[in-house]
Amino acid sequence: MRDVIIIGGGISGLTAAYTLAKAGRSVTLIEREASLGGLLQTRQLGGCVIEAGPDSFLAAKPAATDLIREVGLADDLIGSNDHQRVTYIQRHGRLVPMPDGLMMMVPTKIWPMVTTPLLSWPTKIRMGLEYFRRPPVDELPERSVADFVRNHYGQEAVDYLAEPLLSGVYGGDPADLSINSTLTRFVDLEKQYGSLTRGTLASRQKAPPGSASLFRTLKGGLHDLVKALTARLPGVEHLRGEASAIRYLADGYEVALGGEWLAARHLIIATPAWAASRLLADLDPQLHNLLRQVDYSSSMTVALGYRDQDLAKPLTGFGFLVPAKERQTLVACTFVGRKFAHRTPEGVSLLRCFLGGAGRAAVLEQSDEEILAATRADLQRLLGLTATPVFHSISRWPRSMAQYTVGHARRMAEVDERTRRHPGLHLIGNAYRGIGIPDCIQLARETAGRILA
Numbered sequence: 001m002r003d004v005i006i007i008g009g010g011i012s013g014l015t016a017a018y019t020l021a022k023a024g025r026s027v028t029l030i031e032r033e034a035s036l037g038g039l040l041q042t043r044q045l046g047g048c049v050i051e052a053g054p055d056s057f058l059a060a061k062p063a064a065t066d067l068i069r070e071v072g073l074a075d076d077l078i079g080s081n082d083h084q085r086v087t088y089i090q091r092h093g094r095l096v097p098m099p100d101g102l103m104m105m106v107p108t109k110i111w112p113m114v115t116t117p118l119l120s121w122p123t124k125i126r127m128g129l130e131y132f133r134r135p136p137v138d139e140l141p142e143r144s145v146a147d148f149v150r151n152h153y154g155q156e157a158v159d160y161l162a163e164p165l166l167s168g169v170y171g172g173d174p175a176d177l178s179i180n181s182t183l184t185r186f187v188d189l190e191k192q193y194g195s196l197t198r199g200t201l202a203s204r205q206k207a208p209p210g211s212a213s214l215f216r217t218l219k220g221g222l223h224d225l226v227k228a229l230t231a232r233l234p235g236v237e238h239l240r241g242e243a244s245a246i247r248y249l250a251d252g253y254e255v256a257l258g259g260e261w262l263a264a265r266h267l268i269i270a271t272p273a274w275a276a277s278r279l280l281a282d283l284d285p286q287l288h289n290l291l292r293q294v295d296y297s298s299s300m301t302v303a304l305g306y307r308d309q310d311l312a313k314p315l316t317g318f319g320f321l322v323p324a325k326e327r328q329t330l331v332a333c334t335f336v337g338r339k340f341a342h343r344t345p346e347g348v349s350l351l352r353c354f355l356g357g358a359g360r361a362a363v364l365e366q367s368d369e370e371i372l373a374a375t376r377a378d379l380q381r382l383l384g385l386t387a388t389p390v391f392h393s394i395s396r397w398p399r400s401m402a403q404y405t406v407g408h409a410r411r412m413a414e415v416d417e418r419t420r421r422h423p424g425l426h427l428i429g430n431a432y433r434g435i436g437i438p439d440c441i442q443l444a445r446e447t448a449g450r451i452l453a
């Protein structure tokens with residue numbers, strides 16, 4: 001019998017397979033799609049490196065950087081061009097730069113806040129007074145991101161800062177997402193300082209000085225990490241197909257794959273929670289129900305390539321976010337060549353648009369022509385961009401981003417408790433301890449470490 005079966009060949013499953021195989025364990029990796037990597041897919045078009053899914057990861061979380069170095073890609077690591085980091089937010093139909101010094105929705109510089117046309121005077125005054133807020137006397141209950149931000153900075157800060165930022169990062173709705181599970185750091189700052197502004201300023205002073213970039217990625221795109229991992233899976237049996245059921249053995253598990261049953265002592269399910277839920281329906285109906293409750297949002301990316309000479313005016317900054325209050329189709333747009341080097345050839349501009357998100361899955365059902373027309377209409381309205389793109393690439397990601405809604409931590413504690421009843425069963429992926437690439441890698445590493453121990 002093999003040591004481990006892993007279902008799902010995204011970055012979570014691949015990291016677990018790599019870590020276990022390196023330690024000499026016999027591993028079978030089952031992936032439904034022809035290509036490994038899950039959401040990490042990179043395309044080459046018109047000389048550009050196009051990320052169909054994620055485009056980078058947070059540098060502050062070391063797990064991804066560590067893995068990249070370990071698989072020999074240290075020289076390919078690049079940071080975002082933070083010296084030209086300006087993000088615009090749509091307000092009254094126009095793009096307004098986010099005030100300098102804003103960390104998520106926390107202001108840390110006075111003058112840019114005073115002069116920004118993004119927010120009204122009552123909100124600016126309220127954001128300034130937040131500085132004097134005292135720490136809470138009692139433990140505060142879990143709240144949604146919207147409730148939390150409204151309480152500190154008011155509704156306008158929810159509409160024009162928290163909502164567009166969370167839609168761009170989590171494809172989520174701040175009215176549903178839990179502040180405790182998505183932005184834990186802010187809850188800690190509130191507990192310690194009362195004021196998020198004072199807390200952020202204080203923790204910034206404690207941080208070591210340095211000019212490290214906020215985001216990192218790979219020169220050739222994130223799929224290079226998938227390729228490097230795949231090349232380092234000695235002896236790992238890779239089977240293509242959809243695992244359809246799981247059952248107990250006396251000393252492990254059996255997985256159904258295309259009419260065959262495969263046995264292993266350990267089973268790692270590295271799929272989205274809704275897929276894990278289906279697999280566990282017979283084995284543990286309670287766990288099945290808990291996993292079914294993890295919401296997922298659906299999103300898509302639309303990359304458009306233009307000749308620089310066709311742009312009405314040069315692109316500046318990293319891109320823009322569109323708040324729900326003013327949204328027609330686009331949620332966000334990245335000016336790829338401005339954010340990262342090595343992405344576009346001379347004379348070409350690449351715009352990567354993000355569509356969909358919580359409550360807006362219907363856009364994925366539209367035809368490519370409809371999506372292109374709606375995307376271009378938004379770009380014309382916001383950037384005055386009337387030129388025809390020289391190429392485009394559309395990627396749909398149905399039910400791909402886990403939503404840590406209010407109650408997530410409690411549900412995860414129950415998931416842990418139920419999973420412990422099944423020795424040798426492990427759940428990893430973006431549904432549990434963080435949706436970012438570094439979070440997924442870290443959970444996969446910890447899980448592999450537990451199996452090896």
Ligand SMILES: Cc1cc2nc3c(=O)[nH]c(=O)nc-3n(C[C@H](O)[C@H](O)[C@H](O)COP(=O)(O)OP(=O)(O)OC[C@H]3O[C@@H](n4cnc5c(N)ncnc54)[C@H](O)[C@@H]3O)c2cc1C
Nearest residue numbers: 008010011012032038039054055242243271429430436437
């Ligand atoms: C559009 C988009 C942009 C994002 N941007 C960023 C970003 O910039 N930075 C960042 O850090 N994170 C980003 N994320 C989040 C991040 O990409 C994901 O959380 C992470 O890649 C999830 O990896 P995973 O391996 O857990 O899951 P997945 O990549 O979803 O892999 C799961 C795999 O399981 C397979 N599978 C499912 N069911 C079965 C079955 N029954 N049998 C066999 N195989 C099965 C699937 O085919 C898939 O390959 C983004 C996500 C999306 C959707």
